[in-house]
Amino acid sequence: MSLVSSRTRLATLSALTALGAFASIGTATASSPQLNGSWAPFDRCPVDAPAMLATDGLDQSPQCVSSSSVSGSIKLGNTTVVTGRTNLQIGVIQNADGTSSVVAPPAGSIIADSATVPGGLLGLMCPSDIPFITDICRQLSDAKLNKITATMESVGTPSDFDQIAGVLTDMPIVAIPVRIHLENPFLGSNCYIGSKSNPIILRPSNKTAPDFAVERSNGDGSPNEEGDMSRLNLLGSTQVDTTFAVPGASGCGLGLGLVNGAVNLKTGLPSAAGRNSLTLNDTQTYLTGLYAPGVVAPDAGKVLSQNWHSAVK
Template sequence: MRVLARRLGAGVAAVALLGGLAAPAHAAAYDYHPSDSDWSDCPRLPSNAQADTWSCIFIITVGGTMKLGKIEQEISKPLRITVAQGKLADGGSAAAFGSVKGDRMKVPGGLIGAPFEVPKLTDVYVETQGTGKVDAGPIFPTNVGIKIRMIHSLLGKKCYIGGDANPILLNPEITSLELTSIDGVAVFKATAKDSTFAVPKAAGCGLNWGLINTAVNTRAGLPSPSGNNTAEFQWFIRGKSYTELPDLAP
């Protein structure tokens, strides 16, 4: 995910100069409260990192929608992303992956789609996970890879859309940004959109991988090329210098 890429850096500067942009238009699905646990997944820095140039960046998605192929999913549960970026001893930039953690969400239409779904029997859930991929961007980390686990008794425990070797790479563009306060803590409130990412086929589904994979991909419309998928996110964003995280510095 182009988590806080160059466009966010420009937005932060605009907030500092202009006092804030328009607030997100839609109500959040999750009531977020900042806490010290936001920093629990900050990654340990590489041995050649210049620690005083690094920041841990925490993003929580509190609402929005995603369309992956034929599946349209409201983001009704929080999705937490933790990454870091800074300079190395040779002067170059680098990024470090912390985590991607998403609570399970129910897929509209279930295993076979409306109007044939049967409550509980055909219910399918999805869980977003990280792949460990992250790149250094001009200002902030970019290209955080995700994979989506599909959960149903017929699908087994290894049914994924995307994977460590072939992740889904989201590149959201910030469309609004506002510096605000929650419980007395300063946070950035943002909305972001993306329609450029591709979604690979599902793999590892069921005991008969070929048959069940084909069924899942037909149901979901996968693979789905760039331009056929969309995402809209409501974010809260925090950053913390590694000078305040000495246990994670080299």
Template sequence: MRRTTRSGGRSGGRIRALAATAALVAAGVTAAASPALAEDEVHGDALAGHWAPFDRCPVDDPAMLAADGVESAALCLASSSESGTMTIGEKVVPTAGTDLQLGLLGDGVNYTSVAPEGAGIQAEPVTVPGGLLNLMCPSEIPVLTALCEKAADSRLNRVVATVEPAGTPTDFSLTAGLGVGQPIVTLPVKIRLDNLLLGGNCYIGSDSDPILLQPRNLSQPALTLTRYAPDGTAEPTGAMSNVALAGADQGDDTFAVPEADGCGLFGALDWAVNAQLGLPSPEGANSLVLDAADTTTGGFYTPAAFAPDQGRLLAEHWHAAHQ
């Protein structure tokens, strides 16, 4: 009874606005910049109707299930971008399709993220233009000259770059997500370089020393609100709602890039990658741009109305929406 009474007060007022305000966080989450996804991208089972963006939402996480809708509400977040670029020094690598999904727990102002089982951030690997010849050649160093000559064989030259998560996103800012030019979230990532000569364990950055991206909107996103029934079908007064932010480019030019590690047999080529890429690369020498990011935040339109079981009911509806 006490929680029901509070849902009509100041705390409940914050939660009633939570479905709309939480979407502001989402405007920058896509800028995880092509993190790790295998070539055969794997998603969860398809969800019906307006549930479709959230096929990996961690609704069964104990923290999500425990959300009461008043003190904290559970939401689903999905963010994607089809293209972009990452620049390290003078080297430019394109980014491909990305898919970030997270659970969000918050009170309408402050949020923490809950990652789904496995990686919350997934993306398609990208073939580096010019391959090893672009990353390490030409060179006047004899050892590298020999590698450059070998890399003339296209099979040895191909380098695939995959940006992977290196920790949990932090520092969500709702107000920054609505506007332009302010950091929205901190995203720790690392870059894996796959090549026959570099091996499969060549990384720039690590879990202990990640690249810390702080994306911000480079243009104003367009916001739309959709109401729907718990089964995912459109309904103007439905209990569920999605808030979508679309079309805004996102970027960051403030991050540093640490040294490479694990390149070549026993790391024998770490120094070569570092020398040719100028690693470590200081803040201001690198940049990220994600084109036309689309982000959707979904959950109950008025979470407090479903207290004290909002998180559990969100999970029930999510499971029922599986096709």
């Protein structure tokens, strides 16, 4: 086994554990192709991104990561929201010196079902001594008008990825910039907690370590104990973050921001680090890559892309 191959598999294990942290909350579900066999979890992997295609298998090796969770929760100031089905997918470039970089899919790394904010608009900003807000509160007997959905969105490519932290506990694994989109007729279409210029930065760490296993497959994902592809499965970990700060709401109230103050006052935003928390339950994380990328050098990235496309149903 080559030195590069050994480094690649060690980095693969680290990256796979780490990226379970991503899979809690995200943007609205997007359509993706269905893939065969071992490729099934990686339907949004950015295999055709220029940085992935340029990897040679020697100095740089390309991999795909998928991590999902059926439940979790996030506390922002005074408000806790229970999250539903979520999925993160990214490309990871592992370097021979042990460092790595992340490549996001074109539409963003995270997708998820929207969550319902407890108490709706009544709970978010009512009662209020602001006349404009009071008028809104009087109209909220209609459940449809009261309901608020919250969707977490990627607002940039993750950074500060730490391979070692991925296999340990209580160490930040990666920095994930996000914002939360609040949707309700009275809030307008541009109501966010966090923004592209001032995002919430999540830095999850392992609270419990996952169980893991390794499997091999052919390039098209069909099972083969001596196949060209390897996949690591890390299942059942719990990950947390209590270190992130949360900025105030912006753009709430028909695009004029008229409701920003009421939302911030009732929810306790902005909220300093230590007053917020993220919990990801039972993450199911998978990482796949070429078993011996150096064998196909300098075309490892191109071969990974060809294999991915050969698995599309």
